[in-house]
Amino acid sequence: MGKIADKLSAPAARFYAFVAFFVIVFFTGGGSRDDIQSLVVLRPMAIIFAAYALSVSARRGWVGNLFPVYILVALAGIMIVQLIPLPVSIWTHLPQRQIYFDIGTLAGIEQPWRPLSLSPSKTLNSLFSLFVPLAAMLLYLNLERADQRNALVVILAMAYLSAVFAMLQLGGSANGPFYLYQITNNGQAVGLFSNRNHQAVLLACTIVIAAWYAGTISRSEKSSTIKVSVALGSIFILLPLIFITGSRAGMVLALPAFVIALLFVYHGRYLSNAPKNNNIRTRKPKGIARFMFWRHYSSRNLVAGAFILTLVSIVGAAFYASRTAAFDRLTQGGAQAELRLEVFPILWAMVREYMPLGAGFGSFEHVYKVFEPLDLLKPEYLNQAHSDWFQVLIEGGLPVMGLMVLLLGWALVRSQRLFDSSMTKGKRKRIFLSITIILFLAAASIGDYPLRIPSLMAMAAVFLCMFSDGTARSNAAAQPNFEVR
DSSP, X not given: OHHHHHHHTSHHHHHHHHHHHHHHHHHHOOOOOTTOTTHHHHXXXXXXXXXXXXXXXXXXXXXXXXXXXXXXXXXXXXXXXXXXXXXXXXXXXXXXXXHHHHHXXXXXXXXXXXXXXXXXXXXXXXXXXXXXXXXXXHHHHTSOHHHHHHHHHHHHHHHHHHHXXXXXXXXXXXXXXXXXXXXXXXXXXXXXXXXXXXXXXXXXXXHHHHHHHHHHOOTTSTTHHHHHHHHHHHHHHHHHHHHHHTOHHHXXXXXXXXXXXXXXXXXXXXXXXXXXXXXXXXXXXXXXXIIIIITTOSHHHHHHHHHHHHHHHHHHHHHHSSOOHHHHHHHHOOHXXXXXXXXXXXXXXXXXXXXXXXXXXXXXXXXXXXXXXXXXXXSOOOSSOSOHHHHHHXXXXXXXXXXXXXXXXXXXXXXXXXXXTTSOHHHHXXXXXXXXXXXXXXXXXXXXXXXXXXXXXXXXXXXXXXXXXXXXXXXXTTSXXXXXX
């Protein structure tokens, strides 16, 4: 038993556990609905992997990096409190509860003790959903330094696989076998997700991750040219695929993703150490041409030019190509887009009405019907608020707002360590990568709900831990460069 325990706690076993978990998450956790059958597999597996991570860790990588875990546990605590039954005399004095009491009284139903949540089953579902990001955090923190870099390669691989699924979906039937969910955007490039917006957000993040990975590869590394070429080539494939998904969120994020990718590649180790090629010129140019070309010609500038030219070409072609769903939706809108805009004032009213304790996590679909005006009764319905910043306040009230402020304050304080003179360039790039991915997901949450998708929750948890690990004061000088293998 001792030998088995040693093998299970070995660095290789911990890395393979991370790989197995993310494969399971991406194949079973691509939707937000609580009636997805694959959750029967995902939730228990998340609990098992979290227990495994707790049992095999030496806790060395946890020092100074557990604040995101504490925030997650505090969020779970709020959900548990929302499930505690309250006496009728207290419950009826909570905001927007009297109407349910009156309905029960008119129906002649004896009033029982009720929990704070207006949809206890949905809140319980939200509570169990937190095991996915918890397992992702613990598994990542257990990894050795080199394996943490390889963990991002795993996320890249799953994102590439999602892109392959999207291409197969476009080339096949709208109800073909490559659509993994019954309720989905049939005929669209959704990949491993049920919603094309979430696929587009993942692809935008993947562009940045792939560029960062290409920038960490040095010329002395084995097969460095092949690795850099594959990473860069994937960027030029993913960008047009974002336009094909027809997602406004993806289209908005594509431009900053491509610009940040250019910065990562341009200042990466592979191109920074590239020798200048002066053999292709037969004579020196003169004047401004000499300044622009002769002195500054290098493979770095060629790559930068290729990025810029590709961006201009793809954006121009996307506007006139046959598949311009994203551009059409961005400029022309639609019934669903109009509904999202019209519902914003109602969401703000719901935030005010359910303060200070909220309506209960997961209850939005039900409580929205109380506020839904007659002129917005349409065939389309809102199962989510399509603005997670509003929805978490509606469901969680002031306690969740306090957690958000606490997390933001922690992130701002930690971000100041970017200016620490002892921090290596590779560590700064890693921190910048994690900040970028978190900001992308936060921006997408303005008009959508990407962080209610298990696979994106797990990815966000990893990058939050990466940010925490990179900015931990105890790690500033003691740990080796993240890029060195």
